[in-house]
Amino acid sequence: MTHASRPLHIVHTESSCGWGGQEIRILEESRGLIARGHRVTIVAPEVSNIFKRASEWGVPAVALPLLKKRPGPLLALRRWLRANAGDIDVINTHSSTDSWLAALARVGLGLPIVRTRHISAPVTASRANRWLYAKAAAHVVTTGEQLRRELVDNLGVSEARSTSIPTGIDTTRFVPGDKLAARAALELDANAFWVGIVATLRSWKGHAYLLEALANINDPQLKLAIVGDGPQRDNLRAKVAELGLESRVHFAGEQKNVPTWLQAFDAFALPSYANEGVSQAVMQAMSAGLPIITTAVGSMRDIIIEGQTGILVTPKDSTALAQAVRQLREQPELAAQLGAGAHAFAIEHCGLPRMLDRMERVFLNAATTP
Structure with missing residues (x-):
């Protein structure tokens, strides 16, 4: 029509x-x-x-x-x-x-x-x-x-x-789902706390800082799923080896079933330090009901309201990233609250x-x- x-x-x-x-x-x-x-x-x-x-x-x-x-x-x-x-x-x-x-x-x-x-x-x-x-x-x-x-x-x-x-974004496709069923379908550890990032593997997306943040948290059950491919793939794999994170980082490559991956995560992080407008990946994660950790780069403040739809951290700051991840890991009530707020915002504003x-x-x- x-x-x-x-x-x-x-x-x-x-x-x-x-x-x-x-x-x-x-x-x-x-x-x-x-x-x-x-x-x-x-x-x-x-x-x-x-x-x-x-x-x-x-x-x-x-x-x-x-x-x-x-x-x-x-x-x-x-x-x-x-x-x-x-x-x-x-x-x-x-x-x-x-x-x-x-x-x-x-x-x-x-x-x-x-x-x-x-x-x-x-x-x-x-x-x-x-x-x-x-x-x-x-x-x-x-x-x-x-x-x-x-x-x-x-x-x-x-x-x-x-x-x-x-x-x-398609808010009828990116929806909350059965976390355990999604993890079973993707063969992910059902008992881990999974932080996910969905982004092309480019330097400014901040994957390296997310890896450093993970290394700063001594918790074997805290794991990271990296969905996407791109020019930084080899560098990021080398950094995972350098930090000794092989058992805690899963490289998924480019995926078409992104909604299922989002449903498997406990939290979503995109620590970009340049070149963002308003990230589609972040909006998709919001629509799926995930608590968000990101930066105020570009126009991300248009969708991330501190304490309501997510947590904003300083770009290129792995310490701040680690603190935000730890906060969501240790405060499930906060994670649930931010996820619900993100979902409601996405439904109203991001369709x-x-x-x-x-x-x-x-x-x-x-x-x-x-």
Whole structure:
């Protein structure tokens, strides 16, 4: 069913070849808007993960070499946009390279751009970036309010032409469940206290500090499950060996049955120290009713209210992390209270329909405003 006043054709450009929350949001949002009667096309490099996986999500994708800010990719995108301009309502750009290519390629074609900024890495306040965000884009979407404020304050992005729209999650899929049944299905120690992290294995996700925190707690029944894969895998395995944690750390790799893993955990930790907006993984864990330990990086304060939906710790502080983990381990009433608060917040504020409604309005306004 189409919620907007008319169906749109939305083109997403993505130059990133990685796989994480950003790419998942694009696909989840695309699938949701297709279900509402819109057309969506993803334009991305053939070697990118989002192009390779788009068909799994039922989203059409076109391969273009959007890997570098060079004349070749610019001309390729320009040719494609010009050939399809009469059939496109709005372009949604996501990473730096594709945002620059699209902003230049669409000149003279009358195609509005919505620029989505997913992460909290600072944007240099240069004249070029001011043009890209404040002039070339009809609207700027961020995944958290703090990210939006930084763009407004530093780049001159208009308040009226910017919106914070956190990523929505499927609260009917990420639900509390039978912990013992989940552990049996995953062959996890039924009697341990399991802290879990679900994240791509990148340095800034803070896995190393979580391992150090675990090593600071002398409790053989306190264990850590690391769900995800990525460039830090070998380094993290080496650190586990160095700290003597082989019996207490389980590397699960990338998993598709994430809800079952969350149902098996006692607590969820994501000690990121950079590049977060509002973490999808944290919202999923909240929806599953888990107490959360994380940092205030990016816009995490949008969802984590200290003492109500989770515990905030200082980034890169393994001592503070250990204290928070120990607190949840030793105070089951507190853990249950935080888990219930997190679940209630996620149900009210983090659902997928809310994100789709708001993105739909942004796209429609961009497509119909002169």
